[in-house]
Amino acid sequence: MTRIDDLPIRDELRGQSPYGAPQLDVPVRLNTNENPYPLPEALVQRIAERVTDAARQLNRYPDRDAIELRTALAAYLTRTAGHPVTTAQVWAANGSNEVIQQLLQAFGGPGRTAIGFEPSYSMHALISRGTGTGWISGPRNEDFTIDVAAATEAIAERRPEVVFVCSPNNPTGTAVDADTVLALYEAAQAARPSLVVVDEAYGEFSHRPSLLPLIEGRPHLVVSRTMSKAFGAAGLRLGYLAADPAVVDAVQLVRLPYHLSAVTQATALAALEHTDTLLGYVEQLKAERDRIVTELRALGCEVTDSDANFVQFGRFEDAHAAWQGLLERGVLVRDNGVPGRLRVTAGTPAENDAFLEAVRELKKGQ
Numbered sequence: 001m002t003r004i005d006d007l008p009i010r011d012e013l014r015g016q017s018p019y020g021a022p023q024l025d026v027p028v029r030l031n032t033n034e035n036p037y038p039l040p041e042a043l044v045q046r047i048a049e050r051v052t053d054a055a056r057q058l059n060r061y062p063d064r065d066a067i068e069l070r071t072a073l074a075a076y077l078t079r080t081a082g083h084p085v086t087t088a089q090v091w092a093a094n095g096s097n098e099v100i101q102q103l104l105q106a107f108g109g110p111g112r113t114a115i116g117f118e119p120s121y122s123m124h125a126l127i128s129r130g131t132g133t134g135w136i137s138g139p140r141n142e143d144f145t146i147d148v149a150a151a152t153e154a155i156a157e158r159r160p161e162v163v164f165v166c167s168p169n170n171p172t173g174t175a176v177d178a179d180t181v182l183a184l185y186e187a188a189q190a191a192r193p194s195l196v197v198v199d200e201a202y203g204e205f206s207h208r209p210s211l212l213p214l215i216e217g218r219p220h221l222v223v224s225r226t227m228s229k230a231f232g233a234a235g236l237r238l239g240y241l242a243a244d245p246a247v248v249d250a251v252q253l254v255r256l257p258y259h260l261s262a263v264t265q266a267t268a269l270a271a272l273e274h275t276d277t278l279l280g281y282v283e284q285l286k287a288e289r290d291r292i293v294t295e296l297r298a299l300g301c302e303v304t305d306s307d308a309n310f311v312q313f314g315r316f317e318d319a320h321a322a323w324q325g326l327l328e329r330g331v332l333v334r335d336n337g338v339p340g341r342l343r344v345t346a347g348t349p350a351e352n353d354a355f356l357e358a359v360r361e362l363k364k365g366q
Contacts, residue, residue, distance in 0.1 A: 012129050019126055024332055028354045030345040031334040033170070033202075033310050035232035037281045037348070043274040050266035062262035065252075066092050069265045072272045073240050077225075080279075081203075081210035088245040089215075091252075092260060092268070096201055096226040096239030101127050103222065103241075105254040107162050107195045108133030114162035115154065117146050119171060119338050121199060124164045136160055144172040144304055144312075148180055152187035159191040166199045168206055171336040171343045173306030175208050182214065185221055195247075197222045201239075202308035204230035204282050205289065212242060219244040229309060230282050231271050238268045285309050289346040295356050299363060304341075310334075314341035322362060329358035 005014050021032050039047075054062075063069075070090045077085045093099045104127055108114055113134035116124045128135045136158050139150040146165070155163060163184055167176035181198060188194040198211050200223055212223045222243040228234040238260075241247070271278065292311050296303045304312040316322040323335040323342055331354060334343040344355055 010132070012132070016126070016129065019123055021334060022332065024327070026327065026332045027330040028347065028351045029332045030347050030351060030355055031332045031343075032234075033229060033308070033345045034234050035229060035281065035285065035309070036345075036351060037232055037284075039232055039271075040274065040277055043270060043277070046270040046273060047267050050270045051263055054262040054266040058262060061258045062260060062265060064258050066260050066265055069260070069268055070240075072269055074242075076272055076275060077212060077242055080275075081212040083210075083213040083216065085212070085242050086245075088248060089242050090240055091243075091248045092238060092240040093255070094239070094259065094264070095228065095237040096199070096224050097123055097127065098259070099224050099239045099241050099251075100124065100197070100199075101131065102251040102254050103195065103197060103224075103247075104128055104131040104133050104162060106250045112161040113158065114164060115158065115160040116164040116166070117151060119144070119169075119336065120164070120166045121170045121201075122336075124166070124199070128162075133162070144169065144174045146176060146180055146184075148183050152183055155184065155187040155194075156191050159194075160188075161192075161194050163188050163194060163196045164199060165196065166201075167211060168200075168202045168307040170202065170308065171310070171334065171338060172304050172312050173202075173308040173310060174304060175206050175307035176211070177208070178211060178214060181211055181221075185214075185218060189220065193220055195220050195222060197224060199224050201226045202229055202310075204279065205286055205309045206307035208307060215243055219246060222247055227268060227271060231278050232281060233267075233271055236264065236267055236271070238264060282309075285346045288349060288352055292344065292346060292352055292356070296359065299356070299359055301359070301363075302341075310343050310345045312338065312341050312343050316340050316342070325362045326355075326358050329361060331355050331358045 071087045074085045074087050074090045110132040114128045115136040115138045117138040125135045139147045141147045185196045215221045224241045227238040296313050301313045302315050
């Protein structure tokens with residue numbers, strides 16, 4: 001049987017594994033940072049109305065530039081992130097992963113490099129390799145914050161074309177302060193004019209304000225977002241960025257024609273009409289996240305401070321064995337390969353109760 005490595009694929013893809021978390025049929029699934037609350041019925045009905053209207057014109061290509069959607073996203077960011085954003089500063093794609101891919105296609109590529117500070121979102125490295133961009137793993141402190149001195153030194157020495165900063169960081173949940181981003185941005189501009197991408201996929205769950213205002217006067221700073229988490233729309237696949245209009249012009253050079261379907265645009269617009277209701281669910285999840293942190297610490301776990309909708313906890317002598325122990329108790333969490341630690345998504349109160357009870361049982365058996 002032919003194996004992948006028997007094919008004439010690019011050398012940097014040999015031996016790599018595709019991104020993915022286990023999809024197992026268990027009572028409590030808390031491993032993929034999904035929003036556990038189904039969309040409210042009023043929104044489901046509004047999606048049906050908008051998609052029905054879109055379906056009547058499916059014989060035509062969708063709005064190639066998604067102007068109505070980008071305008072609505074700009075209004076959402078202006079309202080919630082504390083900084084005015086125009087339509088020209090916003091770009092949307094099929095999930096934040098496609099946003100990242102388009103940025104790397106435009107600013108990375110063969111002969112260029114990107115740097116991220118690991119452990120962090122693994123797709124930054126995977127998409128870099130997939131676009132032929134060299135990947136540099138930058139340093140973090142023991143508490144999973146970014147080691148600013150070491151990071152700026154690495155940027156100055158390696159001179160990457162793209163710098164990724166994840167805030168809140170996945171899988172650790174740690175937020176990045178504005179001073180750190182500014183230090184990295186200045187280092188990136190001193191080495192050579194480089195793009196700095198702040199990935200705020202979990203931004204709505206943070207205790208801290210968005211870093212979006214930092215784009216003002218910084219043409220090489222990008223903030224990326226997604227509707228998968230806060231909007232409870234992981235199945236929609238809608239991500240977006242905010243940046244200088246020139247960055248938006250640049251990614252349009254590499255985007256596929258009509259990349260956002262009319263159905264996707266219609267669904268996203270319907271969701272944005274129900275922002276207040278959906279952000280109400282976010283507040284519930286933030287409270288549950290904080291409860292998980294408190295109760296895990298009461299159980300004697302070491303817990304990383306979290307600004308996301310998930311919590312990193314441990315330490316376990318054998319993290320994978322602990323993962324298996326929780327799975328045997330009907331709870332699926334994520335083993336990200338961070339030594340001694342696992343990650344759990346904040347679910348409904350009942351799901352979180354089941355998780356905490358499973359941890360309690362697991363620790364009794366140790």
